[in-house]
Amino acid sequence: MMKYYAGISLAFLLSGCSLLGGGDTIGGLKSQETEEADLDFANMDHAQVRDEYKELLDLVDDDFLKEQIERRIAGVSMSGGDQELASGTKPRKGYYRDAINSYIDILEKYPNSPDNAEVLYQLSKAYEMEGEPKNAEAMLNRLVSLHPDYENIAEAHFRLGDINFNNQNYRAAEKHYRYVTNSGADNLKLNAHYMLGWALYKRALFDEALESFAYVLSEVLDEQATRNLTKAEKPLLKDTLHSISLSLVNVGGAQRIPSVKGLQNKPYIWQVYENLGAYYLEKNRYADSAATYQAFIEAFPMDKRSPEMHTRLIAAYEKGAFARDVLEAKQDYVARYGKTTQYWAQADATLRGEITSHLQPYLVELASHFHAQAQKQNELAQEKEKTNADQFKVLSEKTRASYANATDYYGQYLSSFPQASDRAKQRYLKAEAHFEAGQFSQAASDYETVSYEYKDSEYGNRAGYAAIISYQTRVKELEGKEKAKASAQEKAVASMLRFTKNYDTDKRSPAVLTNAAEYLFSLNRYQEAIDVADGLIKGNQSLDADLKQTAYGIIAHSYYQQKKYVPASENYDNQRKILGPQHKDYVAVSERMATSVYKHAEELIAAEKKPQAAQQLLRIKSIAPNSKVRVIAQYDAAVILLAEKQWQPAINELEQLRTLYPQHELSAEFPRKLAYGYEKAGQLKPAAETYEYLYKNDQDAEIKRDALFAAAGLREKLGEIKTANEYYKTWARTYEQPFDTRMEARYHIALTYGQMNDERRKLYWLRRIIQGDAEGGEQRTDRSQWLAAWAAVEYGDYFAKEFSKRRLTASNLNTALPKKQQMMQDAITRYEQAADYGMLEFTTKSSYKIASLYQEMATDLRTMKTPAGLSDQEAAMFSNLVEQQAAPMIELAISVHNSNAEQGWKGFYNEWIDKSFQELAALQPARFNKYEEQKRYGDEIR
Numbered sequence: 029m030m031k032y033y034a035g036i037s038l039a040f041l042l043s044g045c046s047l048l049g050g051g052d053t054i055g056g057l058k059s060q061e062t063e064e065a066d067l068d069f070a071n072m073d074h075a076q077v078r079d080e081y082k083e084l085l086d087l088v089d090d091d092f093l094k095e096q097i098e099r100r101i102a103g104v105s106m107s108g109g110d111q112e113l114a115s116g117t118k119p120r121k122g123y124y125r126d127a128i129n130s131y132i133d134i135l136e137k138y139p140n141s142p143d144n145a146e147v148l149y150q151l152s153k154a155y156e157m158e159g160e161p162k163n164a165e166a167m168l169n170r171l172v173s174l175h176p177d178y179e180n181i182a183e184a185h186f187r188l189g190d191i192n193f194n195n196q197n198y199r200a201a202e203k204h205y206r207y208v209t210n211s212g213a214d215n216l217k218l219n220a221h222y223m224l225g226w227a228l229y230k231r232a233l234f235d236e237a238l239e240s241f242a243y244v245l246s247e248v249l250d251e252q253a254t255r256n257l258t259k260a261e262k263p264l265l266k267d268t269l270h271s272i273s274l275s276l277v278n279v280g281g282a283q284r285i286p287s288v289k290g291l292q293n294k295p296y297i298w299q300v301y302e303n304l305g306a307y308y309l310e311k312n313r314y315a316d317s318a319a320t321y322q323a324f325i326e327a328f329p330m331d332k333r334s335p336e337m338h339t340r341l342i343a344a345y346e347k348g349a350f351a352r353d354v355l356e357a358k359q360d361y362v363a364r365y366g367k368t369t370q371y372w373a374q375a376d377a378t379l380r381g382e383i384t385s386h387l388q389p390y391l392v393e394l395a396s397h398f399h400a401q402a403q404k405q406n407e408l409a410q411e412k413e414k415t416n417a418d419q420f421k422v423l424s425e426k427t428r429a430s431y432a433n434a435t436d437y438y439g440q441y442l443s444s445f446p447q448a449s450d451r452a453k454q455r456y457l458k459a460e461a462h463f464e465a466g467q468f469s470q471a472a473s474d475y476e477t478v479s480y481e482y483k484d485s486e487y488g489n490r491a492g493y494a495a496i497i498s499y500q501t502r503v504k505e506l507e508g509k510e511k512a513k514a515s516a517q518e519k520a521v522a523s524m525l526r527f528t529k530n531y532d533t534d535k536r537s538p539a540v541l542t543n544a545a546e547y548l549f550s551l552n553r554y555q556e557a558i559d560v561a562d563g564l565i566k567g568n569q570s571l572d573a574d575l576k577q578t579a580y581g582i583i584a585h586s587y588y589q590q591k592k593y594v595p596a597s598e599n600y601d602n603q604r605k606i607l608g609p610q611h612k613d614y615v616a617v618s619e620r621m622a623t624s625v626y627k628h629a630e631e632l633i634a635a636e637k638k639p640q641a642a643q644q645l646l647r648i649k650s651i652a653p654n655s656k657v658r659v660i661a662q663y664d665a666a667v668i669l670l671a672e673k674q675w676q677p678a679i680n681e682l683e684q685l686r687t688l689y690p691q692h693e694l695s696a697e698f699p700r701k702l703a704y705g706y707e708k709a710g711q712l713k714p715a716a717e718t719y720e721y722l723y724k725n726d727q728d729a730e731i732k733r734d735a736l737f738a739a740a741g742l743r744e745k746l747g748e749i750k751t752a753n754e755y756y757k758t759w760a761r762t763y764e765q766p767f768d769t770r771m772e773a774r775y776h777i778a779l780t781y782g783q784m785n786d787e788r789r790k791l792y793w794l795r796r797i798i799q800g801d802a803e804g805g806e807q808r809t810d811r812s813q814w815l816a817a818w819a820a821v822e823y824g825d826y827f828a829k830e831f832s833k834r835r836l837t838a839s840n841l842n843t844a845l846p847k848k849q850q851m852m853q854d855a856i857t858r859y860e861q862a863a864d865y866g867m868l869e870f871t872t873k874s875s876y877k878i879a880s881l882y883q884e885m886a887t888d889l890r891t892m893k894t895p896a897g898l899s900d901q902e903a904a905m906f907s908n909l910v911e912q913q914a915a916p917m918i919e920l921a922i923s924v925h926n927s928n929a930e931q932g933w934k935g936f937y938n939e940w941i942d943k944s945f946q947e948l949a950a951l952q953p954a955r956f957n958k959y960e961e962q963k964r965y966g967d968e969i970r
Contacts, residue, residue: 145175182213242290282323314348395437402430431465452484472498597624675709716742824858838895872940882921
């Protein structure tokens, strides 16, 4: 909130140490009758000096001199306190009382003295130092009223402004601060303007407050133009900017900045926008923050800080998760500061570097966004093509616009950053967007740039082949336009030959070369290619083996492209039989056959024929045993077998994979799936061992975490309680999340400690269960609350057990009864805690157990033997006393059992309600031990 120069008020308190001005000494008070003694004041403390003045007072008869001496005595008292304050020591309470009394005495003796202004000032200061602010204020008011020409009158008004401000009398504070701002006290004006702003702010006069704050800002920052800010000015600048932000928030935000006169045409105006935007962001007002930065950009579009303000605007929208606004802001950034803009032309090298650091990723993001958007819109358009012509038309237009935006941003990126390291990727994506938009010639051109100009190792062959596809598609598009079609065909053939020349080792090259000659396959006329190749084989019994295997390859390729994977795999098999295992292409053809079989398996999976799919996948082990797809296929088959609950076949495949391929990229998945398979197959020990292996060796933190918990559960099922307990504890000490698992771990730790009869540790973990749920916040679930309630009941059972152990006798009644009562109360407290969770199971269970405690206490009292040696009368009195204690316990038990009975009457039922009815039948047979009533209750429950 409001702050000002920290030293100002202290300066007031430390000022005015001399009432007569510097240089005056006691020698100046000589009279004709009195001569000053030679005194060594430099070596005296303030008390000694004061005493010397008092002695001198007794020697002086002149009234004027007496008045001056009395003022000096009061001044010495004040200066002593000031000196202590300056040294960091606060004078004791009452220290200034002598000075106060002296000043009051002076005012009473010399009411018309011209020096009373200084006396009033010092008296107000003494009151303030003595902790009497009301008296201090009264003296200051008297001072400004009676002595308006006092040389320190501005300081007095400032102090009155502070006092009234602190008393929340802002109108009066405003009056005094305004007086200072209009005075000649230059040392106070800056802080007076600042505090005036706050006084106006407190009165909701925000526009006037803004002008005061603007004055302070102007004074500080106009000075900064010729020098650096002082240590005191830095916090004042920060606080003033914050105060301006607070005021602007109350009058409409950034749109009001231009109307603040004190801020107009100021070179530092950007700081006001920046501070206001940051304030809104801190308060999670993301839209207002962004609007503030936008206001600056609109007001100062060519300012050197506009790009930075723009990035802040984007950051505000991102923090507020305003995805659409983020997108539009980035588009605007590119439009304002891109390399073809007026702004870029006038920017220096440093500013261009800053712009580039944002422009480059923004262009990539925008291109990627519109590309993905176009694909989605196109997908939706295709769905509506046959069902809703109007929607299809609208979506088609949107698709075209999105693709246009995507290719434009890709193009801007490539032209702005022609040597970017990812230029091949971005041009490839641009080509993809052109292709998807039906702009096949542009697509082919970009593909060929990637393939043959960039010669990119990652995208080169893909792009070269995609160029061929683009030309082929263009040829199809030109059906019926023979001249244009012929030109497109020539380009297509040239691209095919270029491809086979540059990528002769590419597995597609033979097919491309063959189809280039016949122009069938390259035009996607696969059936014609199949017919021609098949006719070639059947019509030439003595066909050269190399040509024959090539023909089979063309047929297989064509079938594969048609997604007819069964005949594709058959023809690949025919091809590899001709080649033989020793041929250099045998492995490659086998891999293609394996891929076809794999694709067929995918079709079977899609058709919900998963067992048949698994059989096909396992064929690949013999077709291409050393291929990459073999491991993937075998793994996929194992996954299918697991899904089909064929546990042992799945286990067999996974064990083989784990043995043969320990270094494969999928090797981490083998033990993961094996552990699951073992567990589902009921093979608990190997399952536990595998989960333990995963915990020790898996690189995925979540897998390790879950494996440890699973291993603990399996060891618990195997009866290895101590091992399970250690695993659960390790889990609980290592992991805080997931919350549900953490709660379950604590639950099982408590259970296993219970099984090990370690009551002390069980109780500790019961407390951890209750604590975990209590601190769970939004993560709490029904299960966590159930566990907490269970833990509370278990804890109550512990106290109940201790309660039951303590037997009452006449001889130990005084010592045993309080302990027994305490155990009962501890048990009840825990049971009530369980009931507070509001679950019927634990509400009724707790009620039954609490009632049982009351019954047990009553029984223990009633069965206690009468002390030996009592007379009949004494024995009767003893029995009566015991009954007086026992009877209320029975009443309490009945009352608590009745709470369970009421649940039964409401239609609820469980074993604890039933047990309470049984107990009530014994305790109140007249009411509850009636067959008809029990029958009606049972009917109601049913």
